[in-house]
Amino acid sequence: MAVRSGGFAGKVLRVDLSTGKIGTENTLERYAAMLGGAGIGYRVLWDEVPAGTGPFDPANKLVFAAGVLVGTSVPCNGRTTVTTIFPTCWPKPLVGSGHMGGHFAATLKYAGYDALIVEGKADRPVWLMIRDARVEIRDAGHLWGSGIRRTTLEISQEMGADCVVAAIGQAGENQAPMGMVVNSVSHSAGGVGGVMGAKNLKAVAVQGSGAVRIAGDKGEWERLIKFHLSILGGNNQHVVPSFPTPEAEYYNPASRWIGQPGKHWGAAKPPVAITGNIHDPNRIAYRTNSAAYFLGDEAWKYTIRGNGCTACPIRCHTMLKVPSVTAKYGIPDTAQNTCVALQFGRLFFERLAGRKGGEAAIEACMVGMHLADDLGLWSNYGQLQRDLRKLYEGGYLKDRLGAKEYASIPWDKYENADPAFLLDLIPRIANRQGELGEVLSRGTGAIFDHWSIPEAQWAEDRTTTYWKMGHPKHHANEDDGQCGVIINTQYNRDAQCHSHTNFVRNGLPLEVQKKLAVAIWGSPDALDAPGDYTPANVHKAKRAKWSLLRKELHDALGVCNWMGPWAASPLRERGYAGDDSLESKFLSLATGQVMDREALDRAGERIFTLHRALTIRDMGQVNMRAKHDIVPPWIFEDTSGAAPFTKGTIRMDPADIARAMDLFYAVMGWDKDTGAPGKARYAALGLADVGETLAAAKLTPEEGK
């Protein structure tokens, strides 16, 4: 594949902070089979970062990878995957990725790079300046100690208004495992900030004047882009609006497509009325309002507009303006984010956590967003907040924190759900102050280690939503039965996979979803009605596999797994079908190398399997089934005692889950007993070198038995 053929920028930038050496590699020579995203990340870690490397060791590497389609106008692209030895993975850090949107990935591509590999450690704080072919390591002494907002401003003054800055704040500087890197105000990759801090890397700033080429016919490309736009729904590819509308047969009050006539971006000057319909591509940006979805309708009046990643029409980062917070808390009156990060603030409060809404929740969110995104503190998908609440409400802190420190924390503000509580707590954690700040800055595993609290106290308590290895569930059986459970066993942090949940929560009637399931996974039994689960079957296992491979593929292409895959669409005229081959169609046109859906899924499987191999190697353990693919005990319980497979419970059955894992390993071609790929499987996926290394180390099933 010639470099100028399209999609790929062609180069991977490699920077060694220890030696100051800066060089480039040819992307396709080394990484063609891994495409991009975590694919490149896993390959670098496999080849260059030995097992046992700690996250903050200079020998650890940070791979910032864009994706093949990033920088184009493929809807819902713009994602960067940051792969490294992940610090919050407990008890032993293993391979993991953070993901961030915004403008970083696209600009990296325009600068001419598919990925950036950061190695070693600088001897003093530095930042990396990337302007097309010109790359320099610059002194960051004047930036160290500053938050992300000021860092971005000052670097932009030096580089230019259009540069994109990915920076760490105080949390990352302090090498907090819960540190994150943030670009474009609100777009953050969790867990990797501390690794940057350990390398003395304050920021990476990029400017790019180049192009991402489209190898194929530009007219065909334009038609495919427009087709993709025509099948988009609202956020998370919810394909029915939340309200009845003349253009649609279906609606779903729980849909994230909530922009409806009568609503306004109330804080725009003057306010912008929400209009649009299913067939109108010029008003897709009006469909989603994350703030209103998560915080209630009051949020519309504070909404300036939607925001988000380069080229994405969905705009799920809602920009809010809440004038009261400046006088009350001394923070800027504007902030933006989506999902958990939007709710960073209010999730700390027991009183506000359970329900939508209210002005107090909105203010808490403003304070939380500002602090978290400026100090660069991660939530671990809300686990930080759940941990704080459990530690306090469960009396752990009263018991274990010294009396002096306990008294120094404004618990009265916590009890009253006063957002000012966050002005103490969040900097405390980001700066790793005191015992509480230090422990919480390390992730959930540190709670178990530091205070000798058995993990079981979290794993048996469903209210923590704790899953395993220091991280929470992320769309497991509460959304999607066994399929969700399988997915949640596979990673070393929370799963970050939305392929499955986007589909089951898309709002279509079950009957329609089952019809679509036949077309994609071969059977209507690939999914159940929520809370009306049936025993495990091979179709669910296949759907779990599809979900995981597509997630890796999306990360490799740089498209958003919170919007894709596009299994369903709002269009009645298509029978509500989306297009399950969209990714391969775009890739083929962009690169000029035709790849069909199956071939591309194979690449996704290659990438996912390399993650498995890395996990096996770095755990020194082939028995993934017993030691890694763990589920928490709470999924096997129901508070009202309902039995599994009865209507109205998400309770799973241990024997059934074991069978689900059997089926999953079978569809993956992995050994049933260990859940590990064999040498032959690695080879079949183009990972023969990986299989041989593992076999030699007795980490493949045949040898390990």
Add this chain to the structure above:
Amino acid sequence: MHTIRNSSSKWIEQAAKASGFETELTRRGFLKLSVCAISGLAMLGLGEAFGENAPLVILDNAKGCILADPTRCVGCQRCELACTEFNDGRAQPSLARIKIARAVNFGLTGPTGGDMHGDWGDGLLLQGVCRQCPHPVPCATACPQNAIKVDPQTGARVVDPAVCVGCRLCQRACPWGMLSFDEEAGVATKCFLCHGSPKCVEACPAAALRYVPWRDLTRDGSSGRPALSVVAPEKAKACLDCHLPAGTNAAK
């Protein structure tokens, strides 16, 4: 006066022929000469004013222009990408003929801190859109090669890449910084209204752009920077609306 008027069509035809725009004129295109110009013509002699390869004079107004509403812009850059992807076959915001990237972060005043627009400020994004300026067209006037012409279909001011030599004077001349430069081809490029169906307007997911009948958007006083105003003397001489030789009594 009347005599001149009666002969005016003859003068215009000859002027058009000499400048090579004869066919356009028959189609009621390019040239528009005022009565004053005709009187000037008569005085100066046609030959001097309209020799071979004479420079253009007054460009007809464009028929349409793109109107941008900053309150709706969501900063997605899909307009920039549509412009280059669908026209040039590559995604390249630096080449885009509608301009967003420069204003996304801090607004057009840049990273000043304090009250800013853009993502780090109040969220407002002022899109950069070519105003398809009326006469005198800064970019066209600045071009020493007369490479900026009028598209017959839309009236858009368009860089002719076959004529452009890549001197970049047009970029310096545009008060709104709307000229792009295609580094690969070595020529300037600008918004040409996509033959009447602007791709950026089609691409905007927030209805922030509209394609409307042309109106003069150059008088809002919001030019980003001082314009470089250099008019070659032979060009000025040919524009007989105003640039009459000293002492000539122009009937205004």
Add this chain to the structure above:
Amino acid sequence: MSAIGADDLAQAALETVREASAATRLIAADEILERLLAGGFAEQLQTPAEADPCLWVAEVLSGLPGIASFESLSGRTVYHDPALLSRTYARILDRKDATELLLAEEIRSNSRDYPRPVPVELFEKPPFNLAPETIEAALKALSFGREFQDITAITTAAGAVYLFSNRYLERGYAVFLAEQDGSFAMNP
């Protein structure tokens, strides 16, 4: 009537229905007839003296592909183009002035088709736009109506009210789904 005239008539009828649907209106045969007459189709609409021209219109409409019809609450047959005005929305329009039936049928179709209970707030928002008191009164009336005994209200642990039809959903499952719906904001 010539074949050409018949086609023109059918086309005009189709367009009349489509126009109404695009304006989010249901249209009955008598209004269609009026429009067709105004459109100069009197000749094609001639019928024997006692025959009702509306029946002829209805026959023409029944031959049109892509046009749906149903018996309105008013007793008349109404027509719409489902591509412009969905069946679901058409029914909501038809029941606009019959609040109790509107609520009941909407609750039933949600329980039957998805299946799920609906939050009571649904009816405060467009296109229902009912005041909370109106909704409350309607629900009360439903609880007394013999034909509405299937309509059931439940309250989640968080205090949110959901409505379902026990004809299609069991109470236990409805409770689960209501709790789940309330949990989605906390399950990003």
